[in-house]
Amino acid sequence: MEFRILGPVELRLGERKVALGRAKERSLLGVLMLHHGKVVSLRTVTEALWDDNPPGHAKKDLQAYVSRLRASLRSSGVSARIVTHRGGYQFLLEDDDLDYVRFKDLVRESGAARRAGRLDDAEASLREAMDLWRGPVVEDLGTVWMEQKREDLDRYERVAGYQALCGVELERVNHREVLRILDVAMVEHEFDTQYISQRLTALDGLGHYEEFDAYWKQVYDRSARSFGTGPARDLQELHRRLLQARDLLAPDDFHRTQAALRSLPPAQLPSTVSEFVDRTADLERLDDLFLRSRVGGSPVTFIVAITGPPGVGKTELGLHWAHAVREQFPHGQLHADLSGYASEPPREPIEVLGEFLDALGIAATTMPASLSARTAMLRTLLDERRVLLFLDNARDSAQIVPLLPAGAQCIVVVTSRHRLSDLVTRHGAYRLEVGRFTAAETGQLLGGLLRGSSSEPPDPVAAIELTGGTPQAIRTLAELLPGAGQLPNPVELLLAGELASGTILTSLTWSYRALAPAAAHLFRSLALHIVPSIAGEAVFALAGADEEATRGALAGLDAQYLVSREDGRYRMDTLTRAAGERLALAHDPPTARRQAAVRLLDWYIARVTEAAELLAPAHRRTDDKPQAGNLPDFPAAKAFLADEEASLCGAIRRAAFSCPARAVTLLRLVRPHLAFRETGAGWHAAAEAVLLAARAEHDLDAEGQALIALARTHTALGDPVKTEEALQLANTIFGNTRNDRDLSEVLLLLASHFEGSGDHVHAESHLRRLLKIQNDLDEPAQAAAAHAALGTHFRRRDRLEEAAVHLSQAKTRYTELGDHRRHAAMAVELGLLSRRSGRTGDTIGFFTEAVTLHERYPADHERTLLALVELSEVSCDAGEHGDVLLFARKALGMSRSPADHARVARALVALVRSLAATGKHTEAATESRQTIALVAELDEKVRAHVREHFSGLGLWPAADTGNG
Numbered sequence: 001m002e003f004r005i006l007g008p009v010e011l012r013l014g015e016r017k018v019a020l021g022r023a024k025e026r027s028l029l030g031v032l033m034l035h036h037g038k039v040v041s042l043r044t045v046t047e048a049l050w051d052d053n054p055p056g057h058a059k060k061d062l063q064a065y066v067s068r069l070r071a072s073l074r075s076s077g078v079s080a081r082i083v084t085h086r087g088g089y090q091f092l093l094e095d096d097d098l099d100y101v102r103f104k105d106l107v108r109e110s111g112a113a114r115r116a117g118r119l120d121d122a123e124a125s126l127r128e129a130m131d132l133w134r135g136p137v138v139e140d141l142g143t144v145w146m147e148q149k150r151e152d153l154d155r156y157e158r159v160a161g162y163q164a165l166c167g168v169e170l171e172r173v174n175h176r177e178v179l180r181i182l183d184v185a186m187v188e189h190e191f192d193t194q195y196i197s198q199r200l201t202a203l204d205g206l207g208h209y210e211e212f213d214a215y216w217k218q219v220y221d222r223s224a225r226s227f228g229t230g231p232a233r234d235l236q237e238l239h240r241r242l243l244q245a246r247d248l249l250a251p252d253d254f255h256r257t258q259a260a261l262r263s264l265p266p267a268q269l270p271s272t273v274s275e276f277v278d279r280t281a282d283l284e285r286l287d288d289l290f291l292r293s294r295v296g297g298s299p300v301t302f303i304v305a306i307t308g309p310p311g312v313g314k315t316e317l318g319l320h321w322a323h324a325v326r327e328q329f330p331h332g333q334l335h336a337d338l339s340g341y342a343s344e345p346p347r348e349p350i351e352v353l354g355e356f357l358d359a360l361g362i363a364a365t366t367m368p369a370s371l372s373a374r375t376a377m378l379r380t381l382l383d384e385r386r387v388l389l390f391l392d393n394a395r396d397s398a399q400i401v402p403l404l405p406a407g408a409q410c411i412v413v414v415t416s417r418h419r420l421s422d423l424v425t426r427h428g429a430y431r432l433e434v435g436r437f438t439a440a441e442t443g444q445l446l447g448g449l450l451r452g453s454s455s456e457p458p459d460p461v462a463a464i465e466l467t468g469g470t471p472q473a474i475r476t477l478a479e480l481l482p483g484a485g486q487l488p489n490p491v492e493l494l495l496a497g498e499l500a501s502g503t504i505l506t507s508l509t510w511s512y513r514a515l516a517p518a519a520a521h522l523f524r525s526l527a528l529h530i531v532p533s534i535a536g537e538a539v540f541a542l543a544g545a546d547e548e549a550t551r552g553a554l555a556g557l558d559a560q561y562l563v564s565r566e567d568g569r570y571r572m573d574t575l576t577r578a579a580g581e582r583l584a585l586a587h588d589p590p591t592a593r594r595q596a597a598v599r600l601l602d603w604y605i606a607r608v609t610e611a612a613e614l615l616a617p618a619h620r621r622t623d624d625k626p627q628a629g630n631l632p633d634f635p636a637a638k639a640f641l642a643d644e645e646a647s648l649c650g651a652i653r654r655a656a657f658s659c660p661a662r663a664v665t666l667l668r669l670v671r672p673h674l675a676f677r678e679t680g681a682g683w684h685a686a687a688e689a690v691l692l693a694a695r696a697e698h699d700l701d702a703e704g705q706a707l708i709a710l711a712r713t714h715t716a717l718g719d720p721v722k723t724e725e726a727l728q729l730a731n732t733i734f735g736n737t738r739n740d741r742d743l744s745e746v747l748l749l750l751a752s753h754f755e756g757s758g759d760h761v762h763a764e765s766h767l768r769r770l771l772k773i774q775n776d777l778d779e780p781a782q783a784a785a786a787h788a789a790l791g792t793h794f795r796r797r798d799r800l801e802e803a804a805v806h807l808s809q810a811k812t813r814y815t816e817l818g819d820h821r822r823h824a825a826m827a828v829e830l831g832l833l834s835r836r837s838g839r840t841g842d843t844i845g846f847f848t849e850a851v852t853l854h855e856r857y858p859a860d861h862e863r864t865l866l867a868l869v870e871l872s873e874v875s876c877d878a879g880e881h882g883d884v885l886l887f888a889r890k891a892l893g894m895s896r897s898p899a900d901h902a903r904v905a906r907a908l909v910a911l912v913r914s915l916a917a918t919g920k921h922t923e924a925a926t927e928s929r930q931t932i933a934l935v936a937e938l939d940e941k942v943r944a945h946v947r948e949h950f951s952g953l954g955l956w957p958a959a960d961t962g963n964g
Contacts, residue, residue: 001078002097007134011076019074023140024049025065025072030138032082032091033098034149041088048145060624099132106132107161110168119172126165130185133158159189166198175205191222194233200235204242211855213292214244265332266359272319279317282432286321289430290411300428301404302411305420309561309573310341310507311472314415316393317434322390322413329411331385334359336403340395341417341510349402353378356389356403360552371402379406386410395514397422417511419559434572436469445471449478458487467492468573473504490578508579511560518549519556524588525596526563526572527580531650533569535643537630541603542596569643594658601655602660604648608669611637615673618781618816634821634857641673649682656689663690664702671709672745676716684713704733704742711749722754741775744782747773751789764793783815788826795833803833824853828867835870840878847871851890865894869903872910881914902942905935909949916953928955 001018004010011018020026031048032040045062046054055061056744066082066089073080079094093101106129113121137153138146142619162185166178179202182195189195196219216239219231231239264525293302328331328872336352339345353374357367360381368374382405394400394416400423403790404412414420414429423429437445443460457463458481466487467473476496480488488496489688497503522543526534529542536554543550554570557563562580563570572580584593610630613619614637631637641648648670655663660766667690687709694702704878711726727750734743747770754763767790774783791806811826831846847867854864875883888911895904908931915924928950935943950956 004099008139027141039090051143178202268335269333303429304431305414305431311470313471329386331387331389331435333388335390340687346395383407398924519553522553522582525705530572533571543602617819653686653689656693678718680713820857821859824850869907872907884914
């Protein structure tokens with residue numbers, strides 16, 4: 001038997017609740033169980049039950065309650081008993097269980113396991129302990145005495161248990177679970193220091209630094225408002241340690257006094273640009289960093305490094321913010337252009353220090369001569385002063401370090417197109433990377449710059465594609481637009497400017513000159529091949545150097561923001577790429593450029609060959625063992641082609657004339673596996689380039705390959721006339737050259753084209769010709785495709801016996817090839833055929849086979865959905881109602897968009913029919929209402945199908961007459 005007091009007072013025998021008398025009697029039992037094993041005085045019992053207002057007959061009432069409780073316990077068969085003592089009552093558990101005792105035992109077990117390092121056991125024990133709490137202790141008793149007791153139990157038992165659980169989860173590095181526990185189980189204890197400590201630690205562990213900082217600010221502000229001081233010292237120490245751990249030391253700005261000014265404060269900040277696009281998020285980030293640097297922590301200088309690509313607006317952003325906070329620096333603002341990226345050499349720190357000291361009132365006669373002495377004097381002068389230093393256009397961290405003050409009163413704003421990693425890692429600088437403009441921001445800036453001119457702002461998406469979203473390029477574009485009538489090409493934008501030193505090309509060249517030789521060479525190579533992005537592995541192939549050296553060169557490009565890396569791919573904006581192409585043509589001989597292109601093309605050919613064999617196996621397999629290679633499975637091959645599609649398109653287009661054989665090979669390999677829906681225009685251009693190159697070389701085979709690709713793009717672009725024209729030309733070419741292998745692909749595409757246009761005679765003619773050719777070839781994949789197409793054609797024409805022969809042949813061949821997805825597709829086709837023939841058993845078998853294959857080898861979800869819908873209907877028709885629920889629910893779960901609802905509706909109709917057939921009329925009515933709501937926006941054909949079946953079952957609304 002189990003007694004429960006962590007919630008309503010209960011006695012349970014297994015899942016059965018045993019009656020324990022009236023509410024007052026249960027409350028008395030709860031009070032006694034809270035002190036189990038101890039004598040509870042009459043005074044305590046009376047106060048617990050009635051507070052300060054006991055009835056005159058309280059003693060007699062207690063005796064009656066105890067008597068009835070004893071009777072209830074005896075009748076329940078428990079061994080627990082209530083013993084009367086001279087001064088009160090005692091509850092003895094004997095052999096029964098009490099949840100409160102179990103809770104404390106589990107907490108002790110957890111503590112022992114935690115001390116022994118068995119964190120999983122500790123967590124499990126605490127989970128079990130906390131699950132015992134069902135509500136307020138002795139929930140039915142509402143006296144003041146009990147409320148006070150509950151508060152103590154809640155704070156020192158329940159809350160302590162959850163805090164212990166959070167402590168274990170922190171040791172297990174399960175930070176998300178800690179936040180969940182705090183949010184759910186401790187919502188009334190947010191002011192508890194342990195709660196705050198654990199929440200801070202969890203947020204820091206998850207890397208949620210912005211939320212961490214916002215929460216700490218909330219805690220700090222709340223403490224200041226409530227108590228006139230900061231949070232508890234141990235919390236502040238924890239906060240400091242966590243910040244140190246992630247190298248975010250925050251200086252204390254409240255223990256300094258201002259020193260007298262030696263001279264008038266310098267005010268050297270330049271003016272900001274007009275038409276500044278308000279970078280709200282970046283400005284708020286700077287404000288937040290600055291605020292944090294002023295609250296708590298060690299007295300160190302606040303340094304922020306504003307970094308980003310050339311022309312992205314680092315200086316403008318920094319100056320805009322510096323002007324906004326300048327009033328907080330009454331001792332002045334110092335500014336220096338360090339010329340890190342300019343036509344003149346970078347400025348030496350000793351020179352800049354001389355200018356700073358002069359601005360601070362140091363006479364030339366007392367100016368130190370050495371760099372170290374000047375640095376020391378600057379730090380001495382600024383030690384008690386609030387000065388903002390703005391160091392613009394820094395070359396690297398070494399140029400900045402001698403200029404840094406040491407006191408916490410100053411701040412330093414640095415801008416650079418270098419990442420300044422040493423300044424961040426060794427000197428505690430905060431880095432703010434300035435992002436490129438979005439299309440909306442680009443449109444906003446262009447609109448402001450062109451206000452009052454005769455030119456309409458261009459499409460922001462086209463403008464951002466051209467400019468890369470950098471304000472410098474956008475401003476230059478605005479200067480070129482009036483009178484131009486259209487967007488300039490990248491080279492025109494690169495070279496635009498009043499002086500050569502002010503062009504975008506010159507600015508990019510300054511970054512290029514800062515590169516090491518290996519990085520500069522890689523930059524030139526990438527610029528020719530990075531349209532629009534390139535995978536890291538492809539970069540190694542292109543470079544032709546050892547991997548370590550290439551990684552170093554990539555790191556150099558990344559440090560200078562000449563490439564960006566995202567999801568393992570490297571990107572380069574249009575103008576940077578155009579500048580790199582000019583440099584490559586100027587510095588790299590044609591042979592070197594061609595060798596690099598060949599290395600990259602060979603890498604693409606190897607990978608696409610591997611992907612093609614995984615997507616559509618062309619060779620027989622005898623097992624399902626993973627194939628050796630870089631792409632482990634079908635999803636990886638599919639993802640590879642999706643990631644590389646744009647790059648492959650660009651590579652083929654560029655290689656059409658320089659490496660025509662490889663371009664043709666790559667085009668032939670990749671074209672069967674691309675849909676061309678969103679990239680049709682790009683592939684059309686690539687195929688056209690190969691076609692022109694082939695005709696220039698009088699290469700008929702290459703011309704035919706290009707025509708097939710063009711036909712596929714025409715189909716994707718919705719031009720059936722050009723599709724047929726390209727295929728007929730390819731048909732003639734491959735017929736003349738007796739290239740039966742590629743002629744087979746042409747015939748298959750022609751058959752598909754005629755089938756789609758309704759010319760079934762020509763479709764069948766081409767398929768029969770294709771099958772005849774395949775009888776003389778050893779091309780199992782093409783033979784399977786021919787049988788599959790012919791079988792599907794016959795099925796649609798209701799020539800079921802012929803269809804069955806060819807579909808079975810295709811299924812057998814795809815099985816031998818190990819092409820599981822096409823094997824499943826043939827099972828679906830045979831299932832449709834069997835259902836039309838009325839062979840229910842075969843129908844269920846084929847569709848089940850397809851679903852099973854799809855579960856093991858996921859395919860396009862439309863095919864799986866079709867198989868599940870058909871299974872739902874045919875199982876319902878066969879009276880296999882137990883299976884209908886499973887198949888229909890699976891179909892509903894696969895529905896991804898409204899486009900799937902028409903098919904799902906069929907499965908739901910089958911489900912409702914089965915529920916009605918098995919007498920589950922309430923469930924059938926519920927499902928029917930949901931189905932009717934689902935098809936409300938679908939076409940009349942679907943609604944008619946649902947209406948027909950639901951009307952027969954009396955489930956279609958009487959108000960709906962069927963007229964839509």
